[in-house]
Amino acid sequence: xxxxxxxxxxxxxxxxxxxxxxxxxxxxxxxxxxxxxxxxxxxxxxxxxxxxxxxxxxxxxxxxxxxxxxxxxxxxxxxxxxxxxxxxxxxxxxxxxxxxxxxxxxxxxxxxxxxxxxxxxxxxxxxxxxxxxxxxxxxxxxxxxxxxxxxxxxxxxxxxxxxxxxxxxxxxxxxxxxxxxxxxxxxxxxxxxxxxxxxxxxxxxxxxxxxxxxxxxxxxx
Amino acid sequence: xxxxxxxxxxxxxxxxxxxxxxxxxxxxxxxxxxxxxxxxxxxxxxxxxxxxxxxxxxxxxxxxxxxxxxxxxxxxxxxxxxxxxxxxxxxxxxxxxxxxxxxxxxxxxxxxxxxxxxxxxxxxxxxxxxxxxxxxxxxxxxxxxxxxxxxxxxxxxxxxxxxxxxxxxxxxxxxxxxxxxxxxxxxxxxxxxxxxxxxxxxxxxxxxxxxxxxxxxxxxxxxxxxxxxxxxxxxxxxxxxxxxxxxxxxx
Numbered sequence: 470x471x472x473x474x475x476x477x478x479x480x481x482x483x484x485x486x487x488x489x490x491x492x493x494x495x496x497x498x499x500x501x502x503x504x505x506x507x508x509x510x511x512x513x514x515x516x517x518x519x520x521x522x523x524x525x526x527x528x529x530x531x532x533x534x535x536x537x538x539x540x541x542x543x544x545x546x547x548x549x550x551x552x553x554x555x556x557x558x559x560x561x562x563x564x565x566x567x568x569x570x571x572x573x574x575x576x577x578x579x580x581x582x583x584x585x586x587x588x589x590x591x592x593x594x595x596x597x598x599x600x601x602x603x604x605x606x607x608x609x610x611x612x613x614x615x616x617x618x619x620x621x622x623x624x625x626x627x628x629x630x631x632x633x634x635x636x637x638x639x640x641x642x643x644x645x646x647x648x649x650x651x652x653x654x655x656x657x658x659x660x661x662x663x664x665x666x667x668x669x670x671x672x673x674x675x676x677x678x679x680x681x682x683x684x685x686x687x688x689x690x
Numbered sequence: 691x692x693x694x695x696x697x698x699x700x701x702x703x704x705x706x707x708x709x710x711x712x713x714x715x716x717x718x719x720x721x722x723x724x725x726x727x728x729x730x731x732x733x734x735x736x737x738x739x740x741x742x743x744x745x746x747x748x749x750x751x752x753x754x755x756x757x758x759x760x761x762x763x764x765x766x767x768x769x770x771x772x773x774x775x776x777x778x779x780x781x782x783x784x785x786x787x788x789x790x791x792x793x794x795x796x797x798x799x800x801x802x803x804x805x806x807x808x809x810x811x812x813x814x815x816x817x818x819x820x821x822x823x824x825x826x827x828x829x830x831x832x833x834x835x836x837x838x839x840x841x842x843x844x845x846x847x848x849x850x851x852x853x854x855x856x857x858x859x860x861x862x863x864x865x866x867x868x869x870x871x872x873x874x875x876x877x878x879x880x881x882x883x884x885x886x887x888x889x890x891x892x893x894x895x896x897x898x899x900x901x902x903x904x905x906x907x908x909x910x911x912x913x914x915x916x917x918x919x920x921x922x923x924x925x926x927x928x929x930x931x932x933x934x935x936x937x938x939x940x941x
Contacts, residue, residue, distance in 0.1 A: 486816050486818060486821075487815065487816065488812065488813040488814055488815040488816050489812075489814075489815045492830060495830050526810075528810070528812075535812055536812070536813065537810045537811060537812045538810060538811040538812075539810075540806060540809045540810050541809075543808065543809025543810065543811075544809075546809075546811055555808055557801075557804060558800075558801075558804060560701055560797065561701045561702075563797035563798075563800050563801055563804075564701060564793055564794060564797040566797070566800055567793045567794075567796035567797040567799075567800055568793050570796075570800075571793070571796065583786075583789055583790055583793060584701070584702050584704065584790065584793075585702050585703045585704040585747055585750075585751060585786075585790070586701070586702030586703060586704075586745070586747045587745075587747065624807070624812065625804070625807050626800060626803040626804060626806070626807050627803060627806045627807040627810050628803065634796075634799075635796075635799060637792065637796070640792055640795050640796060640799075641788070641792055
């Protein structure tokens with residue numbers, strides 16, 4: 470217990486100096502304790518700061534932890550540091566980011582197939598902001614770049630890791646049953662099922678996906 | 691860099707289509723294709739009338755809608771009643787619209803998260819050099835990252851070297867050949883029409899240098915800028931500035 474308290478205290482000091490997310494592995498190496506113990510100590514610190522409602526909180530970014538200001542004090546910081554720089558991402562940038570975040574690793578062609586419009590500029594902008602990066606190359610023709618999100622993406626949106634994003638299935642369910650149309654949709658689903666047989670709905674999705682994959686090639690003709 | 695001008699809300703053809711379907715309060719699983727196609731085309735026409743160039747992507751979807759509309763006119767019963775009837779021609783479009791809407795919804799979520807992100811501040815990395823005895827920079831990298839960076843470094847080095855060797859070689863040859871001719875010409879001028887030993891035109895004395903002087907000489911003979919004379923085999927060659935008389939003859 471005493472050792473663990475010492476570890477927590479050490480981590481606090483290290484985070485204070487480090488600023489950037491401090492990787493669990495690095496901290497464990499420095500302290501010469503196991504990574505599991507280090508992670509546990511980080512989590513304990515995070516809880517401690519939360520419970521005490523301190524103005525500084527511990528935030529996890531992927532496999533690292535850092536000190537940040539408490540969200541509820543954001544407005545005071547803004548009043549202190551005026552004028553505030555706040556450049557929001559454009560709607561198209563957010564759409565492309567959403568696609569990359571959920572479908573990563575993903576090619577530009579796949580992104581464009583979903584949005585139905587070219588995305589070169591947007592992706593370039595997101596790369597410059599370091600929110601996305603090239604994760605590798607696809608085996609498909611032309612070996613296009615595969616894009617994925619970065620730790621800077623997590624920090625920008627204040628996310629612990631990519632799993633913290635809402636489940637895409639939940640979103641799809643909400644979308645498929647909009648409140649306004651609930652009755653008519655249910656009816657239509659029945660009629661659609663009657664008409665096409667039960668397997669048809671399942672078949673439709675992969676078929677559409679295949680069509681989408683062809684789309685970028687068609688574009689260039 | 692061109693300018694990117696965006697019209698109000700629509701981020702692309704699907705965005706427009708979704709807007710039209712929603713504002714017509716249409717069920718997405720039962721799109722009235724003919725109605726929505728007409729509205730879509732009307733919107734594009736309006737854009738064109740306002741002299742806004744409509745991007746080709748909007749046209750692609752317009753063409754797809756028209757094709758879909760025509761397919762809706764065809765009877766859909768298959769001849770064999772036992773076989774499952776062919777699927778609704780709209781289902782592919784529906785799947786694509788739903789997928790797009792999913793990500794549009796998610797982009798809304800990200801936009802909310804963005805606000806949260808703005809309210810949380812982090813401190814930039816401290817300058818820790820003051821704590822270091824020798825302020826070396828340490829990289830904390832995963833093995834894979836390190837190997838990747840090192841490979842990238844090697845590749846870049848190789849490329850740069852490749853370019854450099856080629857670049858230098860080309861530059862040296864090109865400049866020296868011209869420079870040598872200029873040098874020979876000025877040498878001849880200095881002697882005011884008197885003969886000059888070919889050996890004097892050689893600077894370094896190595897084989898490349900000799901060959902360069904010799905080929906420069908030949909080229910200058912061809913251009914009638916000088917005359918060369920060799921009294922016997924392997925004897926010294928004497929160069930002389932071409933006499934103006936000879937030049938006139940050429941002209």
